[in-house]
Amino acid sequence: MQKTPMTGKGLLQLEDELRKLRSEERPAVIRAIAEARSHGDLSENAEYHAARERQSFIEGRIQELEELISTAEVIEPSSLSGSHIKFGATVCLVDEDTDKEITYQIVGLHEADIKQSKISISSPLAKSLIGKQEGDTVSVPAPGGDRTYEILSVKFI
The missing domain is CATH 3.10.50.30 (Transcription elongation factor, GreA/GreB, C-terminal domain)
Structure with missing residues (x-):
């Protein structure tokens, strides 16, 4: 596994972004998907498709941040x-x-x-x-x- 050099401040910024995505963004997009589903037909529901696309982006970014944090080599x-x-x-x-x-x-x-x-x-x-x-x-x-x-x-x- 290749280590990723970064400063302590850089690691804290990534951890803060990950925490925000998990605790705020992910629950918000789940609520948006549930709200859009309640509007009926999903095939022509732009809100539903936008929320699903946002969810896909958030999940991808969470995976990317988890990998970066796990391979971080902090150099002060x-x-x-x-x-x-x-x-x-x-x-x-x-x-x-x-x-x-x-x-x-x-x-x-x-x-x-x-x-x-x-x-x-x-x-x-x-x-x-x-x-x-x-x-x-x-x-x-x-x-x-x-x-x-x-x-x-x-x-x-």
């Missing part, structure tokens, strides 16, 4: 150290074309969120950064052409 960034970039590192970069500074944390695939400056370990940028250290320059393939970044700092927080 604050317990890591060193000068080389690895999973959990918070990296400050400067784009050499625009001189714009950006900071990202490298996290697991299922907790990546660019709005929170969290990038997946499997993203092209993270793959380029792994193993590098402060002061190094990396080139990252992008749709508009390669982007070049200088690594300003590496922290494990």
Whole structure:
């Protein structure tokens, strides 16, 4: 069984989503199906078909979350150290074309969120950064052409 690396916060988010699906979403969709059934003919009942489709999505997501949680390998960034970039590192970069500074944390695939400056370990940028250290320059393939970044700092927080 292959382990899925993630942070403790990422695991908590998945567990919260699973708990909500089991305790709120699943019972709500069961009630919606029962309500739609009471309306009679199921062959032309759009409410019934929509509720069944929603139920299918919820059950699939529950199975996916259960598998992710069971294979999770929690890695706490604050317990890591060193000068080389690895999973959990918070990296400050400067784009050499625009001189714009950006900071990202490298996290697991299922907790990546660019709005929170969290990038997946499997993203092209993270793959380029792994193993590098402060002061190094990396080139990252992008749709508009390669982007070049200088690594300003590496922290494990």
